[in-house]
Amino acid sequence: MASWWKYGVIVLLLIAAALVPQALPTFWISIATEVLIYGLLAMSVNFLGGYGGLVSLGHAGLFGISAYTVGYLVTRMGVNHYVAFLAGILLTLAVGAIFGGVAIRATGIYFLMITYAEGMVVWGLAYRWAKVTGAENGIRGITRPELFTKGWQYYYVVLVIFVLTIYLMWRVLNSSFGLTLRGIRECEPRMAALGYNVQVHKFLGYMWSAFFAGIAGGLYAYYNRFVSPSTVQLSVSSESVLMMVLGGVGTFFGPLLGSLIIIVGRNMISLYTARWPIIMGTIFVLTVLLAPKGIIGTLSAWWEQRKKVSAGVVEIVEASARKEVGAEGEVRVGTESQS
Amino acid sequence: MLEVENIHSYYGGAHVLQGISMKVPDGRVVAMLGRNGMGKTSLIRSIMGMTPPEVRAGSVRYNGEELLGRPSFYIASKGLGLVPQGRRIFPSLTVVENLMIAAREGQAKGNNGAKWDLNRVFELFPALERRRKNRGNQLSGGEQQMLAIARALMSNPSLLIMDEPSEGLAPVLVQQLRDQLIVLKQQGLSMFLVEQNFGLAMAVADDVYIIEKGQVVYEGTPADLNARPEIKKRYLGV
Numbered sequence: 188m189a190s191w192w193k194y195g196v197i198v199l200l201l202i203a204a205a206l207v208p209q210a211l212p213t214f215w216i217s218i219a220t221e222v223l224i225y226g227l228l229a230m231s232v233n234f235l236g237g238y239g240g241l242v243s244l245g246h247a248g249l250f251g252i253s254a255y256t257v258g259y260l261v262t263r264m265g266v267n268h269y270v271a272f273l274a275g276i277l278l279t280l281a282v283g284a285i286f287g288g289v290a291i292r293a294t295g296i297y298f299l300m301i302t303y304a305e306g307m308v309v310w311g312l313a314y315r316w317a318k319v320t321g322a323e324n325g326i327r328g329i330t331r332p333e334l335f336t337k338g339w340q341y342y343y344v345v346l347v348i349f350v351l352t353i354y355l356m357w358r359v360l361n362s363s364f365g366l367t368l369r370g371i372r373e374c375e376p377r378m379a380a381l382g383y384n385v386q387v388h389k390f391l392g393y394m395w396s397a398f399f400a401g402i403a404g405g406l407y408a409y410y411n412r413f414v415s416p417s418t419v420q421l422s423v424s425s426e427s428v429l430m431m432v433l434g435g436v437g438t439f440f441g442p443l444l445g446s447l448i449i450i451v452g453r454n455m456i457s458l459y460t461a462r463w464p465i466i467m468g469t470i471f472v473l474t475v476l477l478a479p480k481g482i483i484g485t486l487s488a489w490w491e492q493r494k495k496v497s498a499g500v501v502e503i504v505e506a507s508a509r510k511e512v513g514a515e516g517e518v519r520v521g522t523e524s525q526s
Numbered sequence: 527m528l529e530v531e532n533i534h535s536y537y538g539g540a541h542v543l544q545g546i547s548m549k550v551p552d553g554r555v556v557a558m559l560g561r562n563g564m565g566k567t568s569l570i571r572s573i574m575g576m577t578p579p580e581v582r583a584g585s586v587r588y589n590g591e592e593l594l595g596r597p598s599f600y601i602a603s604k605g606l607g608l609v610p611q612g613r614r615i616f617p618s619l620t621v622v623e624n625l626m627i628a629a630r631e632g633q634a635k636g637n638n639g640a641k642w643d644l645n646r647v648f649e650l651f652p653a654l655e656r657r658r659k660n661r662g663n664q665l666s667g668g669e670q671q672m673l674a675i676a677r678a679l680m681s682n683p684s685l686l687i688m689d690e691p692s693e694g695l696a697p698v699l700v701q702q703l704r705d706q707l708i709v710l711k712q713q714g715l716s717m718f719l720v721e722q723n724f725g726l727a728m729a730v731a732d733d734v735y736i737i738e739k740g741q742v743v744y745e746g747t748p749a750d751l752n753a754r755p756e757i758k759k760r761y762l763g764v
Contacts, residue, residue, distance in 0.1 A: 363626070366619075370627045373616040380574060380610065381628045382602035382681060 204346055208339035220342045222443075222450045223349045224406050228423075229430035229442030230353060231399035236428070237437035238360060239392045240372030241298050244424050245286065245306030249397045251419030252309060253279040253404030258326035258414045259319060268332040268409075275408070276401040282309075283397030291389040294375065306424050313416040325415025329408055345406050352402050357439060359395060368392050372437075429467070433474050435481030444482055527551050528573070528606075528685055528718065533584030533594075535565075535572045535740075542568045542579055544740040550685060555707075555717040557731035559724065559762060565740040566720040567611055570689050574608055575601045588685070603630075607683025611690050613670040615677065617663035621654055624662055624673055628680040647676045650706060668699040675706070685716045692723040704729050724764050728752070736761045 207219045228250050236242035253275035260266040260274055290301040313320045320326065335341045359365055367388050370378045375385050408414055417423075427442070430449055434441030449467065456463050478485040528550040535543035542565050550556045560566050572581045575598040586593045593601050602608065616624050625644060640646070648655035651672040657665060665673060671691060678686055691707075692700045700723060707730045711717065721727040727734065728748045736744035736751075738761050744751070751757065758764050 366623055366627050369619060369623075370616055373618060374614065376576060376598070377610065377614055377616070378627075379598040380576070380602055380608045381677070382599050382630060384597075384599045 201350070208342055213338055216338050216342050218450060218454055220338070220345050220410055222447050223345050224403050224410055225427065225430065225450060226443035226446035227349055227352060227403040227406070228400055229427040229434075229446050230356065230439075231396045231403065232427045233431045233436065233438075233442045234356060234360070234399060235392055235396040237431060237435075237441075238365065238372060239368040239389065241291070241294065241389065241392070242428065243290070243302040243396070244299050244421075244428060245290075245302035245304070245309075246396075246400050246427055247419045247421065247423035248286070248306035248309030249279050249283055249400040250404035250407065250423065251313060251414070252282050253401040254408040254414045254418055255313065255320060255326065257405050257408035258329050261329050261408075262326055272405045272409075275405040276398065279397055279401030279404065280394060283394055283401075287390055287393030287397065291386060291393055303421075303424075306419070306421065310416060310419045310421070313419050321415075323416065325413055325418075327413050329412045329414070331409050331412070335409075341410065345410065348402065348406060352399060353439075356395075356399060360439070364388070364391070426467075429471050431481075433470065433481055435484035435487075438481065438483040438487065441481050441483040527589060528716075529585075529587045530569075530573065531585045531587070533569075533572055533581055533586065535568055535579040535581045537568075537579050542740050543572060543581075545584070546737070546740070546742055548735050548742060548745075550716055550718045552684075552716055553714050554732045555711050555719065555730055556733045556735070557719045557721055557727035558735045558737055559721055559727055560737035561722065561762065564737045566737060567689055568740075569737070570608070570611075570687060570720055573601075573687065574598050574606065602681070605682075605684035607678035607681050607686050609674045609678045609686065609688040609691055611693065613667070613674045615662040615665075615670050615673050618661055620661055621658045621665070621673060624677055625680050628677045630681050642679045642682050644680075647679055650679075650709065651676050667694055668696070668702070671695060671699070671703065672706075679710075683715075685718060686710070687718045687720075689720050690722060691719070692721060692726050700726055724758075724762055 204219075208216050211219070228246060231249075232243055232246050256275040256278045257271045260271040261268065266274070286302070286305045290298055290305065293301055313325075314322060316322075330336075331341055335344050360368075367378070367383060370381075370383070371385055371388060371392075378388075379385050407418070411418070426449060430445030431442045432445070433448060434443065434445030448470075452470075453463050453467070456466055460466075474481065480488055530546060530548050532545045532547050533543055534541065534545060546565070546569060548556070548558070558566055558569065568579050571577075572579060573586055573593070575593065575596050581594055584594070588601075588604055588606065591604065593604070616627065619627065622644065625647060629643070631641070648658075653669055654672055654676055657669060662670065662673065675686075675688070675691065678688075691703060695703065704726050707717070707719075707726075711730060717730075719727060719730065728751070731748055734744070734746060734748055734751050735742050736757070743761060744757055
C-alpha cells in the first residue's frame with residue numbers, strides 16, 4: 188500500500204543514525220546520545236499519555252530510580268554492569284507498581300497531579316537520603332562497560348538498545364492491548380461497558396511505560412557517568428512532556444523529534460545566551476497555540492486532508508460518470524481515505 | 527433470562543426508579559417505552575452497573591446470577607452487550623478498530639450459535655464495509671448507529687441492550703434499522719430495547735412495557751397495547 192515510503196524513511200533514518208559517529212565531532216555524538224535517551228523517555232511518556240490519555244508529570248522519578256540504581260550498584264557495590272542495568276529496570280518496575288497502583292485511580296488533571304507528587308517523592312529521596320544517593324553531590328564515577336568506554340562506542344550501545352526498545356513499543360501499541368489503550372483514552376466507561384477491566388489495563392499501560400522509562404534511566408546513568416537530584420528534577424519530567432507535545436501527542440515518532448529539537452536547541456542556543464528556558468517556554472506556547480497536534484500530528488493531518496481531497500475528486504468524477512448519487516442524496520467529498 | 531426485580535435507583539436524593547420489575551426471557555425482544563425523563567436510561571445504567579444512579583434496593587439477575595453491585599466490565603463479560611444512547615462510538619478509531627476493540631468470544635446466541643465476526647457484521651451492515659477505514663467521527667449519524675450496534679454484536683452478546691437506537695435518525699434510516707433488528711430477532715438474539723419511537727418498538731418487540739415516572743405502568747404485548755388507545759394516549763401521547 189502507500190506505507191512503503193514510511194519504511195523507506197525509517198531505513199534512511201537508521202542509516203543516518205548509524206553514520207553519526209563517522210560524520211560528526213565528539214561533542215555532537217554526545218548530543219545525539221542524549222537525544223536518543225531523552226527521546227526514549229519522552230516516548231515512554233507518550234506511550235501512556237498519547238495513547239492511553241494519561242499524561243504523567245512524574246516520569247523523571249521512574250527514570251531516576253533506574254539511573255540511581257545503576258549508579259549505586261556500580262560505584263558502591265561493584266556489581267556487574269549487565270546485572271546493574273537489569274536491576275535498575277526491575278527496581279523501576281517495582282516502584283512503578285506502587286506509583287501506578289495509586290495514580291491509575293485517577294484520570295486527567297488528577298492523574299497529572301498524583302504523578303507529579305510521586306516524581307517529587309523520588310526527587311526528595313535523591314536530595315535527602317544522603318547515605319545512598321549522596322544528596323547534592325550525587326553519585327560520581329560511574330564507569331562504562333569495558334568495550335564501550337568511548338563516546339562513539341557508547342553511542343552505538345544506546346542506538347541499538349533504543350531501536351530494540353522502540354520496536355517492542357511499536358509492537359505493543361499495534362497489538363490488541365494498544366487498541367485497548369486508545370479506547371481508554373477515548374472513553375473509559377464505554378470500555379467498561381464493552382467488558383474491559385479498565386483499571387487493570389491502565390495499570391498495565393503504566394507498567395509498560397515505567398519499563399521504557401527505566402531503560403532510558405539506565406542508559407542515562409552510563410551516558411552521564413554521574414547522577415544527582417537534577418537527574419530527577421521536575422524539569423526533566425516537564426521537558427519530556429514538552430517533547431511529546433512539540434513532536435505530536437499520540438504520534439509514534441513525535442516525542443523523538445521533540446527531543447531532537449529541544450536537546451539540539453538547548454545546546455546551540457546556550458552558546459549564545461543563558462536564556463534558554465525563556466525560549467523553550469515560547470516554543471511551548473507557540474506549539475500549543477498554533478499547532479496543538481505537534482509537528483508530526485499537524486503534518487499528518489495536512490497529508491490526510493490532501494489525500495482526501497484528491498480521493499474526493501476521483502470519487503466525484505467516478506460518481507458523475509456512473510451518474511451515481513450517495514445514499515442520502517448527495518455526493519460525499521473526501522470520505523474514502525483508502526487506496 | 528434477565529430478571530429485574532423491584533429496583534430502586536437514586537441520583538443523590540432524587541428517587542428515579544421506584545420499584546421497577548421486568549424480565550427479558552431468552553430469545554425474546556422486549557421494548558420499554560416511555561417519554562423523556564421517565565427513567566429509561568437510568569434503568570439501563572442500573573442493569574449495566576454504571577454509576578450514577580445508585581441502586582439502593584432490588585435485584586438484577588442474569589441467568590440466575592445476581593449482577594447488582596458488580597462492576598460493568600464484569601456484567602458485560604456475562605454476555606450483556608450495550609448499544610449506548612447517542613451512539614457513543616470511539617471517534618478517532620477507524621470503523622474496523624471500533625469493531626475489533628469489542629471482539630470477544632462471548633456465548634453467542636441466535637443463528638444456531640454462529641459467532642459474530644467482521645464478515646458477518648459487514649453482511650448485516652454493508653454500509654460499514656465501504657467505510658472500514660474511516661474514523662468514527664467521519665461517519666453519518668445512521669452509519670454511527672450501525673457501528674454502535676455492530677460493535678455490540680462483535681462482543682457476541684447473549685442479550686443485546688439498546689438505548690434509543692432510533693434517536694436522531696431520519697425516518698428512512700429508522701425503517702432500515704427496524705429491518706436490521708428484525709433480522710437479528712429472527713436469528714434468535716434476545717434484545718432489550720428502550721425507545722421513544724412507538725412504531726419501531728411495536729414492529730420489533732414481543733413484549734412491551736411502559737415506564738412513567740420511574741414505575742412500570744403497563745405490561746403486555748404489542749397487539750394488546752394497540753387495542754388500548756387510552757393507555758397509548760395517556761402515557762405516550764400517540
